[in-house]
Amino acid sequence: MKRKFYWIIPIFAVLFIWACSSDGDDTETPTDDVGMTDDDDGTSATFARGAMLANWADNIILPSYNAFLTDLEALKSDFGTFENDRSEANLVALRTAWITAYKSWQNISMFEIGPAEDNGLRLTINTYPTDVDLIESNITAGTYNFELSSNRDSRGFPALDYLLNGIADTDTDMVAVFTNAATGDGYVTYISDVINDIETRVTTVRNAWQNGYRATFVENDGSSATASVDRFVNDFIFYYEKFLRAGKMGIPLGVFSRTQAPNLVESFYYPQLSNELFLDGLTAVENFFNGVAFGTEDSGESLASYLVALGREDLRDDIQTQLNSARSAIVALEPFRTELETNNPAEAMFSAYDEVQAAVAMFKVDMVSAMSIAIDFVDADGD
Amino acid sequence: MKQIVQTYLSKKTEAATLAVFRILFGLMMVWSVIRFWYNGWIESLYLEPKFHFSYYGFEWVKPIGDWTYLLFILCGLAAILVTIGYKYRMAIIIFFLSFTYIELMDKTTYLNHYYFVSVLSFLLIFIPANAYFSLDAKWNAKKRFQFVPKWNVDAIKLLLAMVYIYAGLAKLNSDWLLEALPLKIWLPSKAHIPVIGEMMGYQWVHYAFSWFGALYDLTIPFFLLFKPTRWFAFFFVVVFHIMTGILFNIGMFPYIMIVSSLIFFSGGVHHRIVKFLANIFKINKSLFDNGVQFNLKPRFRKKLVYVVVTLFFVIQLLLPWRYLTYPGELFWTEEGYRFSWRVMLMEKAGYAQFKIVDGQSGAWFYVDNSDFLTPFQEKQMSFQPDFILEYAHYLKKHFESQGHKNIEIYVESQVTLNGRRSTDYIDPTVNLVGEKESFHHKKWIIPFKDEIKGI
Numbered sequence: 001m002k003r004k005f006y007w008i009i010p011i012f013a014v015l016f017i018w019a020c021s022s023d024g025d026d027t028e029t030p031t032d033d034v035g036m037t038d039d040d041d042g043t044s045a046t047f048a049r050g051a052m053l054a055n056w057a058d059n060i061i062l063p064s065y066n067a068f069l070t071d072l073e074a075l076k077s078d079f080g081t082f083e084n085d086r087s088e089a090n091l092v093a094l095r096t097a098w099i100t101a102y103k104s105w106q107n108i109s110m111f112e113i114g115p116a117e118d119n120g121l122r123l124t125i126n127t128y129p130t131d132v133d134l135i136e137s138n139i140t141a142g143t144y145n146f147e148l149s150s151n152r153d154s155r156g157f158p159a160l161d162y163l164l165n166g167i168a169d170t171d172t173d174m175v176a177v178f179t180n181a182a183t184g185d186g187y188v189t190y191i192s193d194v195i196n197d198i199e200t201r202v203t204t205v206r207n208a209w210q211n212g213y214r215a216t217f218v219e220n221d222g223s224s225a226t227a228s229v230d231r232f233v234n235d236f237i238f239y240y241e242k243f244l245r246a247g248k249m250g251i252p253l254g255v256f257s258r259t260q261a262p263n264l265v266e267s268f269y270y271p272q273l274s275n276e277l278f279l280d281g282l283t284a285v286e287n288f289f290n291g292v293a294f295g296t297e298d299s300g301e302s303l304a305s306y307l308v309a310l311g312r313e314d315l316r317d318d319i320q321t322q323l324n325s326a327r328s329a330i331v332a333l334e335p336f337r338t339e340l341e342t343n344n345p346a347e348a349m350f351s352a353y354d355e356v357q358a359a360v361a362m363f364k365v366d367m368v369s370a371m372s373i374a375i376d377f378v379d380a381d382g383d
Numbered sequence: 384m385k386q387i388v389q390t391y392l393s394k395k396t397e398a399a400t401l402a403v404f405r406i407l408f409g410l411m412m413v414w415s416v417i418r419f420w421y422n423g424w425i426e427s428l429y430l431e432p433k434f435h436f437s438y439y440g441f442e443w444v445k446p447i448g449d450w451t452y453l454l455f456i457l458c459g460l461a462a463i464l465v466t467i468g469y470k471y472r473m474a475i476i477i478f479f480l481s482f483t484y485i486e487l488m489d490k491t492t493y494l495n496h497y498y499f500v501s502v503l504s505f506l507l508i509f510i511p512a513n514a515y516f517s518l519d520a521k522w523n524a525k526k527r528f529q530f531v532p533k534w535n536v537d538a539i540k541l542l543l544a545m546v547y548i549y550a551g552l553a554k555l556n557s558d559w560l561l562e563a564l565p566l567k568i569w570l571p572s573k574a575h576i577p578v579i580g581e582m583m584g585y586q587w588v589h590y591a592f593s594w595f596g597a598l599y600d601l602t603i604p605f606f607l608l609f610k611p612t613r614w615f616a617f618f619f620v621v622v623f624h625i626m627t628g629i630l631f632n633i634g635m636f637p638y639i640m641i642v643s644s645l646i647f648f649s650g651g652v653h654h655r656i657v658k659f660l661a662n663i664f665k666i667n668k669s670l671f672d673n674g675v676q677f678n679l680k681p682r683f684r685k686k687l688v689y690v691v692v693t694l695f696f697v698i699q700l701l702l703p704w705r706y707l708t709y710p711g712e713l714f715w716t717e718e719g720y721r722f723s724w725r726v727m728l729m730e731k732a733g734y735a736q737f738k739i740v741d742g743q744s745g746a747w748f749y750v751d752n753s754d755f756l757t758p759f760q761e762k763q764m765s766f767q768p769d770f771i772l773e774y775a776h777y778l779k780k781h782f783e784s785q786g787h788k789n790i791e792i793y794v795e796s797q798v799t800l801n802g803r804r805s806t807d808y809i810d811p812t813v814n815l816v817g818e819k820e821s822f823h824h825k826k827w828i829i830p831f832k833d834e835i836k837g838i
Contacts (some may be wrong), residue, residue: 253751258747
């Protein structure tokens with residue numbers, strides 16, 4: 001047996017070499033319909049996922065958290081001014097700081113992974129519509145526990161939206177509520193508690209990133225259902241699909257319920273802001289996709305450059321174009337609440353929604369497939 | 384002709400071969416069941432989903448609540464009994480039934496290697512794998528045989544050879560051979576694997592893997608059958624399966640195939656393995672070397688076994704070709720795709736939005752799939768037409784029970800196949816409520832826009 005088996009080695013070797021080398025002719029003609037550009041045989045088309053993770057963490061995620069906390073600090077300071085001097089002018093300044101912070105939140109909302117996920121950050125900070133009755137009864141009671149999930153609808157930015165914009169019809173009337181000798185302090189304290197709650201939670205998450213999670217995130221640079229890239233791309237698409245597309249537009253449009261519901265828009269009491277918040281979220285998505293460092297024009301390794309490394313410029317271009325079309329369509333709209341209240345069906349908003357929708361399949365089907373991203377936490381066997 | 388068949392059927396071989404196969408197969412199955420449970424898959428795949436996708440005709444097979452655990456216990460215990468060869472016939476029947484029931488509960492989890500286990504355990508029902516080195520044989524001299532009919536061992540070899548060759552034939556298509564797809568998509572994502580990771584981005588590697596894989600599948604059974612090349616072929620079996628095990632998330636499959644390939648060795652090798660085991664467990668091996676040959680006694684029973692096994696192989700031989708009776712590209716429609724050893728052949732993904740329309744008022748809304756399906760189910764559903772139809776019918780029932788009337792269901796779907804840009808998959812103007820599941824071609828699948836040549 002031993003004596004005989006050597007003669008097969010040359011045969012297998014020849015077959016193997018033949019198998020290796022027989023790609024010569026076929027690779028010369030790139031097939032456009034497959035969308036794959038054939039790389040030069042001499043270069044490896046692997047992509048350093050670790051470098052992309054580092055760019056995400058160091059140039060996008062952490063700077064975004066830091067910028068948000070800076071904006072929140074400004075909100076706190078304007079609140080301090082208002083607390084001591086409850087004038088209309090100070091209310092307007094406080095509202096402006098709230099707008100800035102709320103817009104800044106749109107930059108970090110999508111990072112629901114690791115510490116943010118553990119803390120359920122998005123749900124605790126931006127669940128809308130807010131529950132006005134619950135807020136009022138909390139204020140009347142004077143005690144409330146923001147750790148309870150039952151209080152999810154009475155805190156975060158939507159609660160501030162009500163307290164700073166919806167508590168009365170005019171600024172004069174609002175100031176009257178805050179200066180009411182019997183109940184005014186209750187409202188002001190509540191605003192303070194909501195702001196502090198946001199600050200505590202985001203600070204916890206930011207610190208966790210600084211103290212260890214950043215390393216965990218970047219080092220987990222493999223390719224599996226539990227690897228950082230796979231998990232985060234899932235989270236990223238989930239944000240786009242559920243929170244940007246559905247939450248900010250689809251649900252108020254009644255896409256999933258057949259009834260238009262203007263009361264479900266984000267920033268309901270300050271409706272001119274809803275579209276802007278959407279666009280900020282969209283910008284954050286675009287910048288993340290393109291790997292643009294926060295607050296700059298510079299870009300590093302990203303999903304876009306990953307697609308390029310895989311020879312899929314076509315897909316990168318289509319995604320960028322689609323996100324631009326979505327932006328143009330949204331920019332042309334009246335505030336969502338106005339669109340929904342004046343038109344039924346809100347045709348223009350529906351067609352804008354379709355533009356937003358069109359990118360979902362590009363992310364979820366084409367991009368995920370091109371990158372071999374494992375679908376959400378499914379680590380069942382394949383074959 | 385009859386003479387040749389009779390002569391072949393009367394040929395004998397060492398029962399030790401079957402004993403080794405039984406023990407190793409049993410151990411693999413015990414390990415599989417434990418692993419499945421340990422990974423929490425009983426909950427996540429069978430208990431947590433609200434809805435399960437059924438095989439056509441097996442809609443009555445469903446997870447049975449907490450009793451599902453009992454089913455796995457039963458399956459695991461049967462596998463232990465098979466391993467030690469105690470009440471073998473009963474054990475292998477229970478194993479076949481419980482394992483197959485588990486697989487039929489939800490087709491989301493369909494894997495060729497699960498199907499392989501079902502099919503193999505069915506075949507084992509008709510093979511006296513307990514004739515040698517088993518508790519049955521140890522405790523009952525009447526069940527103790529040193530030799531078994533040669534066809535018993537050959538049947539297992541034939542099944543394995545069919546798996547390999549059909550898997551190889553399935554690779555003879557233009558995507559696999561000319562474009563190195565889907566390996567060109569999958570391999571570059573494995574760059575982080577030590578040592579070989581760096582190579583995974585080179586195009587020549589994608590082609591080499593593709594061509595070698597096809598060649599391996601098509602030829603390995605012959606190199607295993609041919610004595611002079613056997614050890615060398617086995618070395619390739621081990622290398623090939625370990626390699627795929629490292630690169631892809633395929634669980635137990637590589638080990639099952641490696642262990643199964645041992646069946647190709649001669650009796651001498653298996654006697655040495657049995658001797659090794661006998662020494663460890665202090666079992667008197669010579670007890671089994673009694674020179675007696677197993678022979679199915681009542682002639683009627685013997686004939687029945689011949690008929691069943693022959694039918695089994697005829698079906699196995701024909702089933703992979705059933706796709707030829709359907710129009711359109713197999714990879715796209717997946718009509719006739721399953722149960723045909725089409726392993727790791729395509730990178731396919733899809734997206735499906737279901738639109739529930741009131742046929743009278745025209746009012747409509749979209750379904751949030753995550754309300755009904757797990758991410759895994761949604762993924763599998765979105766590119767397989769039979770899943771899409773079954774889910775649509777489930778949605779109809781669900782929304783009817785909520786008081787909706789005149790329900791029409793349309794699906795807007797996109798699918799990508801082997802890196803092609805996604806295109807529309809299901810005709811969005813077809814009301815799926817009006818379509819029935821059957822073995823007929825599904826006319827509402829939009830034909831594939833490209834062409835894949837080959838088998």
